[in-house]
Amino acid sequence: MIITIQKPFDKILEMTKGSDKLFLIGCGICATECQTGGETEVKAMVEKLKEAGKTVTGYSVIESVCDERRTRLEFKKNEEAMAKADALLIMSCGTAVQVATDLSKKMCVPGCDTEFIGMIERIGRFYERCRACGDCILFETGGICPIARCGKGMLNGPCGGQSKGKCEVGGWKKDCAWVLIYNRLKDLNKLDEFRHYRPPKDYSLIASAREVVYR
Amino acid sequence: MTTESFSELMKEIGEGRFVFTGEIEPVKTTNLHEVLETAKILKGHVVAANVTDNPTAFAYMNALVPSYMIQREVGLEAVYQMTVRDRNRLALTSDLLAAAALGIKNVLALSGDHTTVGDDPRAKPVYDLDSAQLVELVKKMVDQGVDLKGNKIIDPPKFQVGIAANPNADPLEPEILKIERKVNLGADFIQTQAVYDVELAKRFMDSVAYLRKPVLIGIAPFKSMAMMEWMVKFVPGILVPEEIQTRLRKAKERGGKEEVYKENLDIFGELVREIRKTTKAQGIHIMTIGFEWIVPKIIERSGIA
Numbered sequence: 001m002i003i004t005i006q007k008p009f010d011k012i013l014e015m016t017k018g019s020d021k022l023f024l025i026g027c028g029i030c031a032t033e034c035q036t037g038g039e040t041e042v043k044a045m046v047e048k049l050k051e052a053g054k055t056v057t058g059y060s061v062i063e064s065v066c067d068e069r070r071t072r073l074e075f076k077k078n079e080e081a082m083a084k085a086d087a088l089l090i091m092s093c094g095t096a097v098q099v100a101t102d103l104s105k106k107m108c109v110p111g112c113d114t115e116f117i118g119m120i121e122r123i124g125r126f127y128e129r130c131r132a133c134g135d136c137i138l139f140e141t142g143g144i145c146p147i148a149r150c151g152k153g154m155l156n157g158p159c160g161g162q163s164k165g166k167c168e169v170g171g172w173k174k175d176c177a178w179v180l181i182y183n184r185l186k187d188l189n190k191l192d193e194f195r196h197y198r199p200p201k202d203y204s205l206i207a208s209a210r211e212v213v214y215r
Numbered sequence: 216m217t218t219e220s221f222s223e224l225m226k227e228i229g230e231g232r233f234v235f236t237g238e239i240e241p242v243k244t245t246n247l248h249e250v251l252e253t254a255k256i257l258k259g260h261v262v263a264a265n266v267t268d269n270p271t272a273f274a275y276m277n278a279l280v281p282s283y284m285i286q287r288e289v290g291l292e293a294v295y296q297m298t299v300r301d302r303n304r305l306a307l308t309s310d311l312l313a314a315a316a317l318g319i320k321n322v323l324a325l326s327g328d329h330t331t332v333g334d335d336p337r338a339k340p341v342y343d344l345d346s347a348q349l350v351e352l353v354k355k356m357v358d359q360g361v362d363l364k365g366n367k368i369i370d371p372p373k374f375q376v377g378i379a380a381n382p383n384a385d386p387l388e389p390e391i392l393k394i395e396r397k398v399n400l401g402a403d404f405i406q407t408q409a410v411y412d413v414e415l416a417k418r419f420m421d422s423v424a425y426l427r428k429p430v431l432i433g434i435a436p437f438k439s440m441a442m443m444e445w446m447v448k449f450v451p452g453i454l455v456p457e458e459i460q461t462r463l464r465k466a467k468e469r470g471g472k473e474e475v476y477k478e479n480l481d482i483f484g485e486l487v488r489e490i491r492k493t494t495k496a497q498g499i500h501i502m503t504i505g506f507e508w509i510v511p512k513i514i515e516r517s518g519i520a
Contacts, residue, residue, distance in 0.1 A: 152340065159346070161328065
């Protein structure tokens with residue numbers, strides 16, 4: 001899940017300054033799950049914007065804004081209302097903002113901050129679990145990702161900053177990923193995996209905007 | 216694995232001598248005076264001194280220049296600390312080449328305290344390599360004359376590479392396995408975080424005995440009571456036994472600063488003597504930022520010349 005949080009309303013007003021007429025876009029998947037840009041949140045935002053003196057020319061909650069095919073269809077359906085708007089307010093992730101930018105001629109404004117790829121424990125409790133590094137090593141780290149969860153992204157941890165299994169980053173409150181990895185591999189009787197040296201990563205693979213193109 | 220000795224530090228260790236090393240911390244200044252004065256105090260009492268690399272992620276003077284200067288001006292061998300926090304593999308490689316050109320013989324490979332605990336927490340942490348991978352880089356340069364990618368080096372460097380260890384680590388097992396990884400990569404010596412308890416030193420020495428690498432146990436006397444209280448409160452990774460805390464507090468009540476210094480001499484002289492007597496440690500690394508004058512006195516008090 002792409003975890004998002006809504007930008008403060010003041011920030012939304014600041015970003016849309018000079019754009020009096022807005023069209024809102026929500027997302028039916030991640031932003032709905034996070035309760036930052038689903039049907040309910042988009043409707044609430046419409047009301048708040050009206051109260052603040054904006055004109056809302058319409059809104060649409062698209063099943064997955066990041067899927068250009070769906071978004072193109074929805075934009076077609078809403079062509080008229082969108083044409084009247086000065087800007088589009090996208091209550092979804094950064095990818096959604098850019099898909100909307102590509103498909104419309106409007107200024108597209110992010111209504112949310114995109115936080116990370118993470119898990120949902122419950123609403124209000126989201127945790128990062130993957131950095132999308134493109135070279136998954138979870139098979140040798142007991143299913144726990146040190147790239148996302150170690151403050152230093154170490155491949156050969158733990159560092160000297162752990163104490164009682166907690167990490168120095170953030171003041172020893174979060175778990176040290178490498179102690180978690182050690183405990184899990186020990187339980188699995190696979191400490192050899194822990195012992196072995198992992199050489200430096202190849203960052204040339206993620207040097208610029210990545211593309212997956214295979215047909 | 217036998218270690219070829221390029222540095223005085225490793226030569227003395229190789230000869231079976233019990234060694235002392237010190238620590239010098241360049242700060243946020245363009246002036247080398249303090250660094251050189253500190254080196255003069257340590258010279259003759261320690262075989263080498265660490266020069267710290269932006270400790271606790273504070274942006275200070277680059278460690279390489281003072282490392283070079285204490286060797287050139289004072290004749291005190293440097294242990295050039297290098298963290299992987301601020302430089303990627305290219306910058307580390309080029310600094311290692313420059314270090315060798317300037318006659319640096321010892322490198323201590325560290326991950327470095329995280330940027331978020333530093334004096335500008337907004338900085339982007341680099342961590343292109345981790346500390347084990349830095350050991351691999353140094354060893355490849357020295358043993359194979361190439362960088363990490365295998366590119367050839369003209370006149371490859373000769374370094375000893377040390378690694379850090381924390382005997383206070385809880386849990387200790389993953390720490391030991393991490394040290395093992397670095398020893399397998401070819402680390403020459405192990406230097407520890409501050410230890411305040413001889414039993415802790417013993418346990419640690421027992422748990423790394425199978426690695427058969429020289430260990431320098433770190434000690435960090437207290438410059439002031441404030442420093443001790445800070446350490447106890449804010450550095451959860453370091454264990455200061457109640458007994459030491461009480462002794463120092465009582466000394467302070469008894470006679471202020473002077474008594475605290477005297478108590479330090481008693482406590483740490485004793486600790487050094489005990490470590491020497493009861494463990495197979497090859498030496499002591501003394502961290503005394505800002506009161507290096509106490510180093511010769513502690514060594515003297517320990518009875519080890």
